[in-house]
Amino acid sequence: MADALVLIDANNFYASCEQVFDPALLGRPLVVLSNNDGCVVSRSSEARRLGIGMGRPYFQIADQLARHGVVVRSSNYALYGDMSQRLMSSLEAWLTELEVYSIDEAFGRLPRPRDGDLSAWARELRVTIRRNLGLPIAIRTIRTAGWRPHRWRRSGEWVHG
Amino acid sequence: MAPLHGACPPLRLPLAGESVAAGFPSPADDYIDRGIDLNEALIQHPSSTFFLRVSGDSMIGAGIHDGDLLVVDRSLEARPGQIVVAVLDGAFTLKRLVRHNNRLRLEAANSAYPPLELHQCGDVQIWGVAIHVIHPLGRHG
Numbered sequence: 001m002a003d004a005l006v007l008i009d010a011n012n013f014y015a016s017c018e019q020v021f022d023p024a025l026l027g028r029p030l031v032v033l034s035n036n037d038g039c040v041v042s043r044s045s046e047a048r049r050l051g052i053g054m055g056r057p058y059f060q061i062a063d064q065l066a067r068h069g070v071v072v073r074s075s076n077y078a079l080y081g082d083m084s085q086r087l088m089s090s091l092e093a094w095l096t097e098l099e100v101y102s103i104d105e106a107f108g109r110l111p112r113p114r115d116g117d118l119s120a121w122a123r124e125l126r127v128t129i130r131r132n133l134g135l136p137i138a139i140r141t142i143r144t145a146g147w148r149p150h151r152w153r154r155s156g157e158w159v160h161g
Numbered sequence: 162m163a164p165l166h167g168a169c170p171p172l173r174l175p176l177a178g179e180s181v182a183a184g185f186p187s188p189a190d191d192y193i194d195r196g197i198d199l200n201e202a203l204i205q206h207p208s209s210t211f212f213l214r215v216s217g218d219s220m221i222g223a224g225i226h227d228g229d230l231l232v233v234d235r236s237l238e239a240r241p242g243q244i245v246v247a248v249l250d251g252a253f254t255l256k257r258l259v260r261h262n263n264r265l266r267l268e269a270a271n272s273a274y275p276p277l278e279l280h281q282c283g284d285v286q287i288w289g290v291a292i293h294v295i296h297p298l299g300r301h302g
Contacts (some may be wrong), residue, residue, distance in 0.1 A: 133209060
């Protein structure tokens with residue numbers, strides 16, 4: 001049977017990395033700003049729910065963030081790079097092939113289970129990464145037939161949301 | 162808290178004898194022809210191992226001092242008897258996980274700190290298991 005292809009990405013990667021090392025941030029609205037605190041490049045789920053837009057210039061929304069009690073962090077790329085390296089090297093053990101796509105995304109290949117169901121594998125991987133690194137990840141399968149890279153977001157099928 | 166860089170080349174230093182008699186090292190011990198790399202000796206799971214700086218004296222009785230460097234492995238399942246980094250009310254705390262009267266609690270190694278009964282605490286999570294402490298003996302340089 002053909003191998004399964006998956007796309008794995010870390011949720012709210014920069015914000016999640018900040019939360020690993022500062023547990024006071026867990027469950028709180030948090031945004032991470034780009035270089036020189038220019039604009040919002042990562043939002044915790046709580047910040048997303050407040051409707052804080054990705055890429056918004058900080059100076060335009062500083063008042064809104066303060067009103068909602070949103071924690072604001074400058075980006076720490078040394079930390080994110082280290083956590084990315086840990087994530088990717090952890091994933092290697094779970095896949096026969098790994099293609100790192102960005103700091104928080106990777107494509108992977110693995111033998112498709114006999115019944116074709118990847119959900120048990122995906123659940124175990126998510127639990128392991130959450131425990132070992134403190135990072136939440138999402139895993140989705142990729143349909144190979146007619147699959148085009150720029151369309152994966154629509155054609156991707158969630159294995160375990 | 163510091164990142165752990167996996168790219169460092171191993172530094173193998175020879176092991177002098179199998180043990181050192183506390184008091185006087187046996188002069189008969191020859192250097193044994195195998196090296197020890199500290200990263201290898203202290204870290205089994207590089208991708209899930211983190212360094213934490215200890216602050217406070219609540220674990221002094223376990224030989225963990227203020228300012229020591231702690232090696233913490235997140236991939237290990239915390240078992241009673243182990244020293245763990247826990248998250249309590251949004252803050253890190255270093256304590257020993259103990260089963261007491263069939264309930265789990267976090268105990269300091271310092272009688273000035275009362276034990277924390279887990280069932281009475283709100284939100285407690287085990288962040289990782291402390292596997293080594295690096296403690297400097299006196300000041301150097």
